Amino acid sequence: xxxxxxxxxxxxxxxxxxxxxLALIAxxxxxxxxxxxxxxxxxxxxxxxxxxxLIANCEYSLHDISRVTLSDRVPxxxxxxxxxLTIGMxxxxxxxxxxxxxxxxxxxxxxxxxxxxxxxxxxxGARAVGVLQVLRNALGRSEHKPEMRELQAILRDLxxxxxxxxxxxxxxxxxxxxxxxxxxxxxxxxxxxxxxSLRKLTGARTSG
Amino acid sequence: MAQTLIxxxxxxxxxxxxxxNISPEExxxxxxxxxxxxxxxxxxxxxxxxxxxxxxxxxxxxxxxxAH
Numbered sequence: 001x002x003x004x005x006x007x008x009x010x011x012x013x014x015x016x017x018x019x020x021x022l023a024l025i026a027x028x029x030x031x032x033x034x035x036x037x038x039x040x041x042x043x044x045x046x047x048x049x050x051x052x053x054l055i056a057n058c059e060y061s062l063h064d065i066s067r068v069t070l071s072d073r074v075p076x077x078x079x080x081x082x083x084x085l086t087i088g089m090x091x092x093x094x095x096x097x098x099x100x101x102x103x104x105x106x107x108x109x110x111x112x113x114x115x116x117x118x119x120x121x122x123x124x125g126a127r128a129v130g131v132l133q134v135l136r137n138a139l140g141r142s143e144h145k146p147e148m149r150e151l152q153a154i155l156r157d158l159x160x161x162x163x164x165x166x167x168x169x170x171x172x173x174x175x176x177x178x179x180x181x182x183x184x185x186x187x188x189x190x191x192x193x194x195x196x197s198l199r200k201l202t203g204a205r206t207s208g
Numbered sequence: 209m210a211q212t213l214i215x216x217x218x219x220x221x222x223x224x225x226x227x228x229n230i231s232p233e234e235x236x237x238x239x240x241x242x243x244x245x246x247x248x249x250x251x252x253x254x255x256x257x258x259x260x261x262x263x264x265x266x267x268x269x270x271x272x273x274x275a276h
Binding site: 003004005031032033034040059060098120137138139140141142143144157160161164181182184185186188189190191192193198 | 210211212213214215216217218219221223224225226227228229230234235238239241242243
C-alpha cells in the first residue's frame, strides 16, 4: 500500500477535459489525497493488471462518465468499464474503498448507465469550478478543511505549472507519466501554501 | 447527501515527492514555477544590496516657505 491516501482518477484523456483534469488534481490535493492514474505506470505489464493493482491500492476513486460518447465513431467504454471493475473489486474483495461517479449533465447517467440508479451521481457541469464543488460535496475533513477559495487558489497555481510543463521540450500533453507526476507534486505543494493550517508541515514554504 | 470524512494525515511534500518520483531538483523547479525563486533564509544575505536611487526632483517636496 502507498504511504499516503490515494484517489484513483478514471477520466477521459482528451484536450477538452484538461481543465477538469487539473481541477480534480487540485481539489483532491486540497483534501489531502494523492491523485493516481494509470498514466503513471509505464512498463510491459498488462494494462488490466496495472489497473486492478492501482485501484486496489487506492482508498478512493473518481469515475467521470461524462465522455462516453463516440470518439472517432467508436464509443468510449474505458470509463464505465473501470467503474464496473472498481465496484466489482470492492464487492468481491471487501476493499475499504470509496468510489464516486461524476457526470457533466444531471439525470443523463440514469439513461446511459441505469444500473447505477439509486447511486449518487455528482454533476460538475463540465466546469472546473463544478468539479471543485463536487469534491466539496463528496469529501469532508475535520482537520485542515479546505475552503472553496483555497481550492481555487490551488487550481490557479496548478494551471501555471501546467502551462510551464507544456513548454518543456518533448512534452505534447499533460496526459503522460512525468507531466502527471509533476502536477500531483505541485498541487500538494500549493495546498500546503494555500491552506493556512497546513503550513506547519515540514519543508513547506510559508512566504507569500 | 452523504459526505466521506477523510481523517488520514495530510501527506507531506516528501511523501508525495517519493510517490511521484520527483527529485529535489525537480521539486525546486516546480516550486519556482508556482511561487518564484525561494527567498533566502532570514538573516542570510543574498549578496546584493538594494540600489538606492536619488533622482533629482523626485520625492523631494519643497516647503512653501523655501520655494519663495
